Amino acid sequence: MTRHPQRRLALALAVAAALSGPAWAQSAEAPAMATDAAPVPSAGLPFVVGDIRVDGLQRIGAGTVFTYLPVERGDTLDPAKAAQAIRALYKTGFFEDVRLSRQGNILVVTVSERPAINKLTITGNKDIKTDDLMKGLKDIGLSEGETFSQQGLDTVTQELTRQYNNRGKYNVEVVPTIGLLDRNRVDITITIKEGKAAKIRHINLVGNEKFEQKDILDSWESRESNWLSWYRRDDQYSREKLSGDLEKLNEYYLDRGYIDFSVDNTQVAISPDKRDMFITAGLTEGEPYTISSVKLEGDTVLPHDNVEKLVFLKEGQTFSRKLLEVTSDAITNTLGNIGYAFAQVNAIPQLDRDKHTVAISLQVVPGPRVNVRHIVFKGNNRTADEVMRREMRQFENAWYSQAAIDRSKVRLQRLGYFDKVDVETQPVPGTPDQVDVVYNVTETNSGSFTFGLGFSQLSGLTTSIQLSENNFLGTGNRVSIEASRNDYLQRYSFSYTNPYFTDGGMSLGYNLWWREFDNSNFNTASYSTTSAAAQMVAGLPITENDTITGLFGIDRNQIFAYQGSSPQEFVDYIDALGTRTFHAWRTELGWARDTRNDYFAPTRGMYQRVSAEIALPGSTVQYYKLNYQFSKYWPLTRHMVLNTRAELGYGDSYGSPVTRNICYTPGTYVDTNGDGTLDTYQPGPDPTVPCLPTSTDYNKTVTADGLPFFENFYAGGTNSVRGFRDNTLGPRGTALGSSLQQPLGGAVKTIGSLELIFPTLLDTRSARVSAFVDFGNVYRNADDFDVDTLRASAGIALLWRAPVGPISISYAIPLKSETDDEIEHLQFSFGGSF
Structure with a gap:
């Protein structure tokens, strides 16, 4: 039988006050009293309490009852105090029934406990996450281990129904089930049948004579069901959303001078099956002012x-x-x-x-002119105050500047040390012209020791071990040690950067690395390298968005290219120089501007970088490379962002070409397994050995000129022109005695892209879907550049920052290609840390 605590409490208090019943207080449907506690007639009050006994307890200790009971031994119990005692025990929320009776001079308190919640289960919910629901239920006391309240459960049911109604689901069913267990416990199961969201089938404005309805509704979040509603969800009715749209309606007319405009009435009708919504708004336009x-x-x-x-x-x-x-x-x-x-x-x-x-x-x-007394940082348990203070553009004991405070917040967010940055200004008590600026931060893990696994069609399986810390010991310095290996690359590296080597913000860093690189597995011409480098890198910010960078280093590069397997022009280049080992004194200067509003998923702003890399005099080969990168994000609507991207590269040697006469004997193919097929190439003698006067060998002139082949640009693949196999666009060459065409790369690169991004398509910041058009190619030199030879493709892409790492998937169809191009429609890569 259902019990009503409020009704019982009111009745019990009335009985105690009247002193006309068999007991001082009892519920409307109170169970029989204990056999040893006889009813107390009205003549029995008042009396002096000699002792107190509590009956009916199961889980709750008697001490808890005594804590809340406003009666002690030696007190005189009268009707008023009895009513106060009952009220106090009911107020605890622990009991369904409370009765007071007398046994001699003993006050007997008989209670019936409310059951405890043993298990709480929610099923059927999709729109609202279970964790969010559980947190909300816990906030109102409905959670495992808490005392069960039927009133609380009814409130939860009503609130869940309201929440789903706000999401446009009017046929939702929320059914709570209570299972009784032993020891006064219950299991609660809340079953939710969400149903289908009601869709807005028609919106009708009545009274608009000056403007077309379609123009007025253009900015509304509520829309009639359309072909894009499957991802926008703008056809789902919501009372809050409609309220906001009516405010936009008012703003629409006020922005055009209609000061007397008013919304006279609003009607929302729903179909009998609660699946279709019809909205009508009556309005009075008035005249423009x-x-x-x-x-x-x-x-x-x-x-x-x-x-x-x-x-x-x-x-x-x-x-x-x-x-x-x-x-x-x-x-x-x-x-x-x-x-x-x-x-x-x-x-x-x-x-x-x-x-x-x-x-x-x-x-x-204007009010008083305000001075900033203190800048306070809270929540930075690991990051030193100095690291945060050097990012400030608002200073202590300086005039308040909202622009400087906002800019300081942005700079803190871009450090990557914090999950969240909030700022507030606190007036100084008793001093109206001073405030304290408080930055509240939530630190995130800025370092990691990771074992990484990744895979892509280009590199195959990648394994890596990396120890990195972007905020080393809270100093803001960056340290990284890495070892990685895949099908074409082994790499070991160490780097250290101090972003504030000087108080003015100059950064200074060092890089050390060694690698073995097998290009034959990289979709490029067949050769391999073993290289190592030591570099020093410096950066200097010149404005809030502009940075100048410089690099100086020395590197050593061993090139392994062979006749019969590597393209002949690569072999000739090495023969002309007479060495396979290249040393370089390398420097690089760059300028970059970054105004993007987000590092990972920008929706507006621009990034561009210009750099020049030079192998200085004294290097084995003297050359330079120029690079330009550009990317700009244009917010078209709330649902679409256009990204225009371009990348240009150019390289060449400087100084005189190197020409050399060598004694050259071509190699031959031989039959190694006796099956009659010439299957193995045997090279001729070493071309660096001088020809003997009686030799039948012949001299050959070879030249090393232009950008070294091992510094060539490449195009094609996931990071340039999608739909074409990685690194396969541009010039091709063959090895001696072979007809296999191998990608050579080139000294000129042109890449461009137009990408329409749908940032709200998947309703998450960690994933985005886009439609793109890519174009580009590489060329041997500037004279070979021809617009007609540019390749182009179009397709769709998904980029997702998953917990296991970034995942990129694209499907592209070439729009302009040649018969010898290597087409790859579906391209993907993923990787992560564990």
């Missing part, structure tokens, strides 16, 4: 003429609420940046409804 005058009044602080330049409303214009807000924000931001943190602009309109004009008075109230 013209600005008759604009006056700037009050203490503008700055010269009046300077502040007037920030007023975008002009006499004779049609009134616009948006321009009024822009004007107000411009003035308050300008004053806020010179210390007036609490500046206000009060717009006072005077309407002439007969002439449909409005006179606007802008009252500037």
Whole structure:
């Protein structure tokens, strides 16, 4: 039988007050009293309590009852105190029934405990995550181990129904089930049948004569069901969303001067099956108002003429609420940046409804000029204050500047040390012209020891071990040690960078690395290298968004190219120099500008970088390489972002070409297994050995000129022109005695892309879907460049920052290709750390 605690409490108090029943207090459906506790007649009160006994306890200790019971031994119990005692015990929420009775001079408290929740299960929910639901239930006391309350369960059921209704699901069913267990415990199962979301089938505006309905509804979040609704979900009805849309409707007319505009009524109808919604809004447009005058009044602080330049409303214009807000924000931001943190602009309109004009008075109230007393950092348990303070653009004992405070927050966010950065200004008590600026941060793991596994079609399986720390010992310095291996590469490296080597923000770092690289497994011409380098890298910020970088280092590179397997022009290049070992004194200068709003998933802003790499005089080969990268994000709508991307590269040697005559004997193919097939190439004698006068060998002239082949640019694949196999675009060559065409790369690279990104398609920041058009190619030199030979492709792509690492998948169809191009429609790569 269902019990009602509130009804029982009221009745019990009434009985205790009247002293006319068989007991002082009992529930409406109280069970029989203990046999040793006889009912107390009214003549039995008041009496002095000699002792107190509690009956009916199962899980709750008697001490808990005594803690809340406002009666002690030696107290005189009267009707008022009895009612107070019952009220106090009911208020704890532990009991379903509470009764008081007397046995001699012993006060007997008989209780019936509410059951405890043994297990709480939620099933059927998809729109709302189980973890979020459990957290919400715990906040209201409905969780495992807590005391069960039927009223609380009913409240949860109603709230869940409301939450799903707000998501447009009006046929949702929330069914709680209570299972009784021994020892006064219950299991609760909440079964949710979400059903289908109700879709908006029709939106009708009544009374709009000046503007077309489709123009008015263009900015609404609520839309009639359309072909894009499957991912936008804009056709799902929500009361909150409609409320926001009606506010946008009001703004639409106010921005166009209709000050008298009003929404007279709103009707929302739902179909009998609760699947279709119909919205009707009746409105009165009124007439547009013209600005008759604009006056700037009050203490503008700055010269009046300077502040007037920030007023975008002009006499004779049609009134616009948006321009009024822009004007107000411009003035308050300008004053806020010179210390007036609490500046206000009060717009006072005077309407002439007969002439449909409005006179606007802008009252500037600057308030006190505010000085920043202290900048405080909270939550940085590991990162030193100094590391955070050097990113500040707002300084202590300086005038308050909102722009500087906001910029400081952005710089902290871009460090990568913090999950979250919040900033607040706290007035100094008793000092109206001072504030403290507090940055609250949540630190994230900025370092890792990882064992990595990855796979791509180009590199195959990649294994790596890396120890990295971007915030070494909380100093902000970066340290990394890495070892990796895949089908074509072995690499070992160490790097260290101090981003604030000087107080002015100059960075200084060092790189050491060694690698073995087998190009034959890299979709390029067949040769291999063993190289090592030591480098010093420096960077100097020149503005908030611009940085100049420099590199100086020395490296050693051994090239292994052989006649019969490597392209002949590569072999000739090495023969011309007479060495397989190349030393280089290398320097690189670069400039970069980055205004993107997010490092991982930007939706606006630009990144561009120009760099020049030079092998200095004294190197085995003297050459240079120029690179330019450009990427700009254009927000088209709330759902679409256009990324335009370009990459250009050019390289050449400087100085005189190297020409050499060598004694050259071609190799031959031989039959090694006796099957009649010439299957093994045997090279001729070493070409560096001089020809003997009687030799039948012949001399050959070879030349080393232009960009060294091992520094060539390559194109094609996931990072350049998708749809073509990695590194296979551009010039091709053959080995001596072979007809196999091998990609050579080139000294000129041109890559471009137009990519339409749908950032909200998957409703997560960690994944994005895009449609793209790529184009580009590489050329031997600038003279070979020809627009007609550019390759192009189009397709779709998915980029997902999964827990196991970044996953990139693309499917592309070549739009422009040649018969010898290597096509690869589906391309992917993934990798991660464990």
